[in-house]
Amino acid sequence: MGEAARKKTYVEDLSRELYDQYNEFTYSYKVDRGLTPEVVREISRQKNEPSWMTEFRLKALDIYYQLDVPPWGPNLDELDIDNIITYVKPSTEMRYSWDEVPEDIKNTFVRLGIPQAEHASLAGVGAQYDSEVVYHSIKENIRKRGVVYLDMETALREYEDMVREHFMTLVPPSDHKFVALHGAVWSGGSFVYVPPGVHVDIPLQSYFRANAPGAGQFEHTLIIVDKGAYLHFIEGCSAPKYSVNNLHAGCVELFVREGARLRYSTIENWSKNMFNLNTKRCLVDKNAVIEWVSGSFGSKVSMLYPMSILRGEGAKAEFTGITFAGEGQYLDTGAKVVHAAPHTTSTINSRSISKSGGTAVYRGVVKFTERAKYSKSTVSCESLMLDAQSRSDTIPVIDIATDEVDVGHEAKIGRISDAAIFYLMSRGISEDEAKAMIVRGFVEPIAKELPLEYAVEMNNLINLELEGTIG
Amino acid sequence: MVIKEQLNELPVKTYRWLKVNGLTLPEPLEIAYQPYKKDYLSFSPLPGLTVRPMPAVPLRDRMGTEYVPYGVSAELAALAEAQPNAGAQVHVAQGVKCPEPIVLSYCCDGENPVVMDHNVVFAEAGSRVTVIFQYSGGEAGAVHNGTLKVFAQPEAEVNIIKIQHMSDAVHHFDSTAAIVGEQARVNFVHVELGGKLAAMNYKAQLSSEAAVAITGAYFGGDTRRLDLNYLAEHYGEGSVSDITVHGALAGEAKKIFRGTIDLKRGARRAKGSELESVLLLDDTVRSIAVPLLLAGEDDVEGAHAASAGKIDADKLHYLMSRGLSEQQATQLLVEAAFQPALDQLPAAWQALVKRELEWRLMQCRTM
Numbered sequence: 110m111g112e113a114a115r116k117k118t119y120v121e122d123l124s125r126e127l128y129d130q131y132n133e134f135t136y137s138y139k140v141d142r143g144l145t146p147e148v149v150r151e152i153s154r155q156k157n158e159p160s161w162m163t164e165f166r167l168k169a170l171d172i173y174y175q176l177d178v179p180p181w182g183p184n185l186d187e188l189d190i191d192n193i194i195t196y197v198k199p200s201t202e203m204r205y206s207w208d209e210v211p212e213d214i215k216n217t218f219v220r221l222g223i224p225q226a227e228h229a230s231l232a233g234v235g236a237q238y239d240s241e242v243v244y245h246s247i248k249e250n251i252r253k254r255g256v257v258y259l260d261m262e263t264a265l266r267e268y269e270d271m272v273r274e275h276f277m278t279l280v281p282p283s284d285h286k287f288v289a290l291h292g293a294v295w296s297g298g299s300f301v302y303v304p305p306g307v308h309v310d311i312p313l314q315s316y317f318r319a320n321a322p323g324a325g326q327f328e329h330t331l332i333i334v335d336k337g338a339y340l341h342f343i344e345g346c347s348a349p350k351y352s353v354n355n356l357h358a359g360c361v362e363l364f365v366r367e368g369a370r371l372r373y374s375t376i377e378n379w380s381k382n383m384f385n386l387n388t389k390r391c392l393v394d395k396n397a398v399i400e401w402v403s404g405s406f407g408s409k410v411s412m413l414y415p416m417s418i419l420r421g422e423g424a425k426a427e428f429t430g431i432t433f434a435g436e437g438q439y440l441d442t443g444a445k446v447v448h449a450a451p452h453t454t455s456t457i458n459s460r461s462i463s464k465s466g467g468t469a470v471y472r473g474v475v476k477f478t479e480r481a482k483y484s485k486s487t488v489s490c491e492s493l494m495l496d497a498q499s500r501s502d503t504i505p506v507i508d509i510a511t512d513e514v515d516v517g518h519e520a521k522i523g524r525i526s527d528a529a530i531f532y533l534m535s536r537g538i539s540e541d542e543a544k545a546m547i548v549r550g551f552v553e554p555i556a557k558e559l560p561l562e563y564a565v566e567m568n569n570l571i572n573l574e575l576e577g578t579i580g
Numbered sequence: 581m582v583i584k585e586q587l588n589e590l591p592v593k594t595y596r597w598l599k600v601n602g603l604t605l606p607e608p609l610e611i612a613y614q615p616y617k618k619d620y621l622s623f624s625p626l627p628g629l630t631v632r633p634m635p636a637v638p639l640r641d642r643m644g645t646e647y648v649p650y651g652v653s654a655e656l657a658a659l660a661e662a663q664p665n666a667g668a669q670v671h672v673a674q675g676v677k678c679p680e681p682i683v684l685s686y687c688c689d690g691e692n693p694v695v696m697d698h699n700v701v702f703a704e705a706g707s708r709v710t711v712i713f714q715y716s717g718g719e720a721g722a723v724h725n726g727t728l729k730v731f732a733q734p735e736a737e738v739n740i741i742k743i744q745h746m747s748d749a750v751h752h753f754d755s756t757a758a759i760v761g762e763q764a765r766v767n768f769v770h771v772e773l774g775g776k777l778a779a780m781n782y783k784a785q786l787s788s789e790a791a792v793a794i795t796g797a798y799f800g801g802d803t804r805r806l807d808l809n810y811l812a813e814h815y816g817e818g819s820v821s822d823i824t825v826h827g828a829l830a831g832e833a834k835k836i837f838r839g840t841i842d843l844k845r846g847a848r849r850a851k852g853s854e855l856e857s858v859l860l861l862d863d864t865v866r867s868i869a870v871p872l873l874l875a876g877e878d879d880v881e882g883a884h885a886a887s888a889g890k891i892d893a894d895k896l897h898y899l900m901s902r903g904l905s906e907q908q909a910t911q912l913l914v915e916a917a918f919q920p921a922l923d924q925l926p927a928a929w930q931a932l933v934k935r936e937l938e939w940r941l942m943q944c945r946t947m
Contacts, residue, residue, distance in 0.1 A: 500875065503871075521883045
């Protein structure tokens with residue numbers, strides 16, 4: 110292909126108009142900036158927590174002080190944790206009806222389409238605004254079958270034993286600095302319990318919205334899908350952009366019991382001043398299945414590697430992820446799988462697009478312990494770069510401690526192929542259309558796994574136009 | 581000198597709990613200078629070819645080439661460069677094509693327990709040369725710490741073959757770097773069969789239209805430890821790298837493969853590919869692969885693939901149904917993994933590698 114034909118493809122940023130509208134910052138209570146045992150005690154007191162939780166928080170804080178910031182991955186120098194407000198209580202109590210949620214907060218969620226989706230296609234909805242959940246509901250027929258879907262605070266009161274048995278056992282505060290921070294100042298999030306054999310046909314969705322500038326969001330999600338049950342859980346996140354940096358250090362712990370199946374979908378669209386340092390982990394029992402669907406579009410910096418621990422024979426993990434890194438973004442994402450039992454299977458399928466100086470990193474690990482005989486893993490990572498200002502790195506680790514395994518890992522990095530465009534054009538398709546087709550084709554395997562409304566949104570937002578030749 | 585630095589560091593670090601960012605020696609290792617008193621050099625004289633044993637005039641200064649950090653660790657490379665007890669300086673004049681390989685054969689024994697060879701191959705524009713390195717022998721406590729720097733000037737072709745079949749009692753460190761000029765080509769073929777701990781580091785810097793190919797083959801049995809680190813840095817447009825490493829592990833052997841293709845901004849139309857594949861012969865082996873692909877340029881093609889698995893039962897069954905014993909059939913399949921490297925060796929060296937491989941496989945299969 111000649112120099113003249115080496116055109117650039119321009120893909121629009123995902124439009125942020127919808128997400129960037131913010132409300133006036135009001136609150137009923139917030140803690141001071143910074144992190145001291147007093148701040149942690151105060152959060153616990155505000156929430157009226159049992160003393161074991163207060164103790165847990167203080168221990169986590171101790172660990173937080175001892176751990177260092179990871180020396181690998183994106184630069185976190187701009188994250189000034191000491192000046193993050195760790196707890197902002199919105200000026201409303203938890204409500205079970207949208208009509209009772211204050212107008213400005215309610216409108217935020219209406220704009221994001223949450224109540225509409227709840228009405229049309231969801232079995233239950235949780236909505237968190239800054240540090241607290243402001244709305245939570247579950248359809249009556251689902252509740253009657255014994256499904257519990259509550260905000261974490263209420264769950265801690267009503268299902269204290271179950272929460273205590275599981276809370277931060279899968280992701281202990283000692284895991285890394287930001288999860289220790291989470292243990293100390295966590296607030297909000299959702300708790301789900303699906304009893305044995307119950308199949309929840311339509312998804313539950315929790316939406317996390319950060320409105321306060323310079324604040325952190327630390328929601329905790331705990332889901333237990335009991336034997337033979339099924340659940341699809343959708344997590345959405347967004348925040349308006351402020352000039353100060355915000356921090357999101359959530360924690361998700363998923364327990365999928367024998368023969369159960371959980372699909373966990375995330376659409377993350379934080380604003381570009383957000384440090385998204387999130388930790389997600391799933392423990393998968395015998396013949397159980399975890400399916401992660403993960404879309405990372407927002408944030409300034411993301412470090413997110415959902416982990417599946419396949420501890421039961423025949424357990425299965427599937428990860429489908431797409432990352433879209435635009436100007437000023439450093440999205441370091443991927444998946445971790447530990448095969449710790451025989452006949453376990455994992456499939457990782459990751460796609461990333463980087464443009465306008467954005468950096469997309471796939472970082473992951475597939476580990477087979479000596480107990481993982483007859484296990485199988487397939488990893489496929491593809492990265493599309495749309496210009497030479499951007500970066501795309503692939504950093505996988507494959508660690509095998511037994512012999513009867515079948516492991517395949519493949520990665521590809523490149524730009525839109527001139528030959529493919531040429532071919533499509535020779536079939537009478539315009540150049541713009543050809544490029545659009547190729548980019549849509551590239552994200553298609555992921556888009557088809559997304560909840561429909563998100564897939565439609567993503568496709569609409571990937572608008573292509575030509576920018577001219579490179580110099 | 582006691583070795584302190586971490587070895588074979590990953591160019592871009594990742595999760596710490598996996599302990600793959602570098603190798604920390606399990607126990608302190610001291611390398612003391614001792615003279616190496618044996619002959620190791622053989623070549624056919626040719627006008628335009630200069631071969632001098634080390635220590636010789638430091639070539640680096642004469643060439644005015646910028647110093648490129650390289651090596652299993654900076655410490656190990658500096659040690660061999662500063663105080664080599666063996667090694668050679670090979671210089672090939674412009675346009676000279678050497679028909680015969682130069683052979684450097686180092687063998688550790690009781691009286692020469694340390695080989696610290698510093699080797700430099702300088703190929704002027706349009707020249708061609710092949711250098712074969714052999715490392716053998718070694719009693720308990722023996723150490724090989726070697727360096728090789730290859731400077732391939734425009735359109736030169738340099739072929740480097742390294743056959744390491746030392747005993748399982750030695751420490752083996754191999755620091756190799758190549759600066760590959762425009763349209764030049766460097767081929768590395770290396771076979772690793774011995775060493776209690778064998779740590780190899782290959783680095784290549786590529787100019788425009790330059791090419792590097794690294795073909796590796798290894799076998800690890802018993803409690804051997806192999807630590808491989810490859811880095812191809814693409815600076816020039818249209819540069820090409822190809823890293824292909826095949827191996828087999830048995831017993832409680834542990835191998836870590838780190839391979840990085842770094843497509844720098846401006847390296848338009850560069851292509852890098854990396855393939856790692858390992859045969860797992862026992863359920864007590866440990867195999868780790870970290871294949872990195874870094875891209876700061878969009879107009880590139882980068883690909884890596886890694887695979888691991890047991891010997892295919894169907895293939896084994898087929899061979900045994902043809903009258904081969906399991907041992908022979910396994911041997912044949914491991915040899916097949918070595919084929920990409922074997923294919924590039926002169927016949928006599930192929931035979932040596934096959935013999936050594938067979939012997940080593942037998943040692944650990946009968947345990």
